[in-house]
Amino acid sequence: MRPLRAAPALTLVLMLGPVLAGLAGTLAPALGVFPALGGHTLSLEPARALAAWPGLWQAVALSVGTGLAATLIALGAVTLFAAGWAGTRAMGLLERLLSPLLAVPHVAAALGLAFLIAPSGWIARALSPWATGWQRPPDLLILQDPMGLAMIAGLAAKEIPFLLLMTLAALPQAAPARRLTIARALGYGRTTGWLKAVFPAVYAQIRLPVYAVLAYSMSAVDVAIVLGPSTPPPLAVQVVRWMSDPDLSLRFRAAAGAILQLGLVLAALALWRLGEVGAARLGRRWAEGGARHMAEPVLRAAGLGLAALAAAAVIFGLAGLALWSVAGFWGFPDALPDGIGLRSWARHGQALIAPARETLLLAGLATALALALTLACLEAEHRFGLAPGSRSLWLLYLPLLVPQVAFLPGLQTLALSLGAGTGRGTVVLAHLVFVLPYVFLALSAPWRAWDPRHATVAAALGAGPGRIFRTVRLPMLLAPVLTAAAVGFAVSVGQYLPTLLPGGGRIRTLTTEAVALAAGGDRRIIGVTVLVQTALVAAPFALALAAPRLIYRHRRGMRGAG
Amino acid sequence: MTGLRLETIVLARGGEPLIAVEAHVAPGEVLSVMGPSGSGKSTLLAAVIGTLPPAFTMTGRVVLNGRDVTALPPEDRRVGILYQDELLFPHLSVGGNLAFALPRALRGRKARRARIEAALDEIGMAGFADRDPATLSGGQKARVALMRMLLAEPQALLLDEPFSRLDATLRDQIRALVFARARDRGLPVLLVTHDRADAEAAGGPVIALSDQMTTTSRGGKPLKPTEE
Numbered sequence: 001m002r003p004l005r006a007a008p009a010l011t012l013v014l015m016l017g018p019v020l021a022g023l024a025g026t027l028a029p030a031l032g033v034f035p036a037l038g039g040h041t042l043s044l045e046p047a048r049a050l051a052a053w054p055g056l057w058q059a060v061a062l063s064v065g066t067g068l069a070a071t072l073i074a075l076g077a078v079t080l081f082a083a084g085w086a087g088t089r090a091m092g093l094l095e096r097l098l099s100p101l102l103a104v105p106h107v108a109a110a111l112g113l114a115f116l117i118a119p120s121g122w123i124a125r126a127l128s129p130w131a132t133g134w135q136r137p138p139d140l141l142i143l144q145d146p147m148g149l150a151m152i153a154g155l156a157a158k159e160i161p162f163l164l165l166m167t168l169a170a171l172p173q174a175a176p177a178r179r180l181t182i183a184r185a186l187g188y189g190r191t192t193g194w195l196k197a198v199f200p201a202v203y204a205q206i207r208l209p210v211y212a213v214l215a216y217s218m219s220a221v222d223v224a225i226v227l228g229p230s231t232p233p234p235l236a237v238q239v240v241r242w243m244s245d246p247d248l249s250l251r252f253r254a255a256a257g258a259i260l261q262l263g264l265v266l267a268a269l270a271l272w273r274l275g276e277v278g279a280a281r282l283g284r285r286w287a288e289g290g291a292r293h294m295a296e297p298v299l300r301a302a303g304l305g306l307a308a309l310a311a312a313a314v315i316f317g318l319a320g321l322a323l324w325s326v327a328g329f330w331g332f333p334d335a336l337p338d339g340i341g342l343r344s345w346a347r348h349g350q351a352l353i354a355p356a357r358e359t360l361l362l363a364g365l366a367t368a369l370a371l372a373l374t375l376a377c378l379e380a381e382h383r384f385g386l387a388p389g390s391r392s393l394w395l396l397y398l399p400l401l402v403p404q405v406a407f408l409p410g411l412q413t414l415a416l417s418l419g420a421g422t423g424r425g426t427v428v429l430a431h432l433v434f435v436l437p438y439v440f441l442a443l444s445a446p447w448r449a450w451d452p453r454h455a456t457v458a459a460a461l462g463a464g465p466g467r468i469f470r471t472v473r474l475p476m477l478l479a480p481v482l483t484a485a486a487v488g489f490a491v492s493v494g495q496y497l498p499t500l501l502p503g504g505g506r507i508r509t510l511t512t513e514a515v516a517l518a519a520g521g522d523r524r525i526i527g528v529t530v531l532v533q534t535a536l537v538a539a540p541f542a543l544a545l546a547a548p549r550l551i552y553r554h555r556r557g558m559r560g561a562g
Numbered sequence: 563m564t565g566l567r568l569e570t571i572v573l574a575r576g577g578e579p580l581i582a583v584e585a586h587v588a589p590g591e592v593l594s595v596m597g598p599s600g601s602g603k604s605t606l607l608a609a610v611i612g613t614l615p616p617a618f619t620m621t622g623r624v625v626l627n628g629r630d631v632t633a634l635p636p637e638d639r640r641v642g643i644l645y646q647d648e649l650l651f652p653h654l655s656v657g658g659n660l661a662f663a664l665p666r667a668l669r670g671r672k673a674r675r676a677r678i679e680a681a682l683d684e685i686g687m688a689g690f691a692d693r694d695p696a697t698l699s700g701g702q703k704a705r706v707a708l709m710r711m712l713l714a715e716p717q718a719l720l721l722d723e724p725f726s727r728l729d730a731t732l733r734d735q736i737r738a739l740v741f742a743r744a745r746d747r748g749l750p751v752l753l754v755t756h757d758r759a760d761a762e763a764a765g766g767p768v769i770a771l772s773d774q775m776t777t778t779s780r781g782g783k784p785l786k787p788t789e790e
Contacts, residue, residue, distance in 0.1 A: 081780060216583060278590065358609060384616075385615060385616035453645055453649055453650070454614050454649055454651065455613075456643060457643060457645070457649050458651075458662070459611075459612070459613070459635070459636035459637045459641045459660060460611060460636060460637075460639075460641060460642050460714070460716070460720075461642075461663040461710065461711070462637050462640070462665065462714050463637055463662070464635070464637045465635075465637075472651055472660070475653045476651070476652065476653050478653075481679035535756040552653060554655075554694050555652055555653055555694050555696065557650075557652025557653075557694070557696035558652050558653055
């Protein structure tokens with residue numbers, strides 16, 4: 001019984017330990033302390049070096065600007081869509097379409113979007129030459145534009161499914177049907193009524209996910225490498241460049257940059273919080289003002305349009321890359337390739353076996369660990385009657401709020417100086433930091449919703465806690481357990497920075513390969529890589545859906561239980 | 563001393579006493595505890611079965627056939643329970659549910675299977691072993707739940723409003739079946755209900771809990787709760 005009681009503490013240590021240790025390991029060199037590189041005394045030299053870098057202000061502006069813009073767009077789109085369409089069939093349809101997109105790795109979605117919107121991309125091809133007159137790709141800077149617009153689009157498209165699912169999960173607790181009925185009975189339009197009566201309760205529930213989106217969007221590295229500007233890049237990308245530079249003295253400047261990135265994210269979160277207070281005040285005045293209708297059709301159309309656009313961007317992007325992977329000759333204005341064949345697969349498939357195996361291994365290990373820890377925590381909660389407070393939710397979100405680039409460099413340095421070295425073990429630990437929160441969030445709700453009287457009945461029949469767990473609770477909750485595992489697996493597969501830095505650049509997964517290929521621009525090999533990566537993410541979800549249905553095909557009471 | 567004894571049991575939440583009970587249920591006898599929802603009936607059952615939530619504290623002893631079970635975990639108390647929902651395990655077949663309850667001491671696939679067939683026959687459901695519990699009628703589910711409980715060979719039976727979900731005709735039938743089986747096996751029964759007809763059908767003594775703290779004991783004087 002003792003080890004189980006220790007499970008929550010152990011889980012916290014494994015989840016937050018690397019974050020805190022990594023932050024310390026970043027802070028020291030940022031203040032000039034890095035004995036291995038001759039830094040023995042506190043100094044402001046790294047900060048000075050950072051300030052002297054000519055691209056700094058542009059990099060900072062890009063980081064803050066793209067992060068805030070992507071978060072605002074994603075939240076706005078989700079809010080408008082939910083306001084105008086909650087409970088309708090269109091909502092059900094898009095929900096089913098967007099949920100699987102949540103699992104698509106960021107870099108895959110970004111590469112797909114890049115092919116759609118590039119001057120030589122699918123959209124340009126579909127419009128050429130009949131509408132545009134272009135016979136060759138126009139000389140336009142759409143990808144990697146200096147304002148970061150393409151990057152904002154990519155981030156928003158990927159965060160809309162996430163925020164939408166979070167909103168839908170939060171909705172029932174806001175009693176939307178009753179609130180909306182009352183608002184409409186008072187003469188409010190559907191959208192206006194929802195925004196005034198339902199949204200405040202929903203936002204209170206999705207606040208942490210929104211913060212996570214903001215922190216992520218400000219410091220994403222993989223999406224920025226594919227879609228963002230490069231001279232200078234957003235701050236996080238520049239930090240990674242310095243970290244990977246053979247000139248080790250740049251590590252000091254990298255650490256200072258990482259700490260600056262952390263400060264930026266904290267400042268942006270504080271700014272967002274202030275914005276919330278302001279918006280709440282304005283919103284109350286607006287709600288009390290009594291306006292019943294507010295351009296309803298326009299807002300509804302905008303909500304639906306933005307949500308559909310996000311889904312279309314990811315789906316068509318992946319479809320385009322899938323087509324490239326089997327395309328024969330595909331010249332510019334042609335919307336479709338001349339022929340279809342498996343030549344690209346034959347040529348590049350072999351080289352992907354090793355990274356695919358590494359990806360599977362890392363994801364398998366991280367997911368198995370995360371699942372075991374999560375189950376142990378939830379079981380300890382059940383057996384010892386522990387009541388998780390709202391603080392535990394904050395702790396779960398902490399790894400998602402601290403920018404990866406702020407603690408992973410420190411983790412790398414620490415691992416090296418402790419002699420643990422960089423490699424698979426360190427990478428698994430780094431993945432665990434991100435896999436754990438998602439597995440826990442996915443599993444805790446269905447686990448806690450289980451009727452504990454089943455346990456009482458089983459105990460009254462003579463079954464001890466271990467037997468109840470193995471033969472009653474786990475089998476009854478098979479579907480959510482497998483879904484949580486699939487979520488964890490997808491999170492691990494998509495990790496870029498937690499593979500690159502703790503792996504010392506030597507661990508090659510499909511995600512690190514895909515990011516590395518982005519610069520080359522060979523769409524055939526990108527297509528093959530992204531398709532394999534997406535398949536690795538999709539397969540566990542398919543399994544999580546199919547296995548319980550197959551195993552319990554003769555058990556009607558188990559249907560729809562997950 | 564045989565039967566189920568609740569010795570000066572006082573249940574409290576946050577130091578505030580909720581209910582106090584002193585009772586003895588003889589083998590084959592049914593003690594009915596009546597009261598509106600929120601009067602602490604279910605908490606009393608949780609205390610007897612051993613699943614009292616940590617927010618509650620309990621003083622007193624639960625003694626079953628002379629064995630003090632107060633400190634034992636639920637699985638070692640040999641106290642059976644039936645709820646208003648049958649709570650058949652949905653992932654197991656009807657036979658699987660019954661097999662879950664059979665003691666380990668009964669060895670061998672064949673012997674266990676034979677015992678299950680016999681048990682199903684006893685409740686008029688021969689040949690139902692491979693059925694999905696979700697496909698049974700309400701009455702069939704109730705009978706399987708009862709038989710599952712009995713197969714675990716409990717020494718006492720707790721009933722938590724077990725008949726309230728059944729329709730009128732079925733209710734009489736199942737109620738008669740449950741009480742008959744318990745009497746046959748000489749089980750002391752603790753019945754919690756808000757339906758007076760249940761208590762009357764049980765024929766045994768009745769404890770009435772009110773919204774306030776209740777201290778009535780069977781055929782005896784009220785027990786004073788400890789004041790704060």
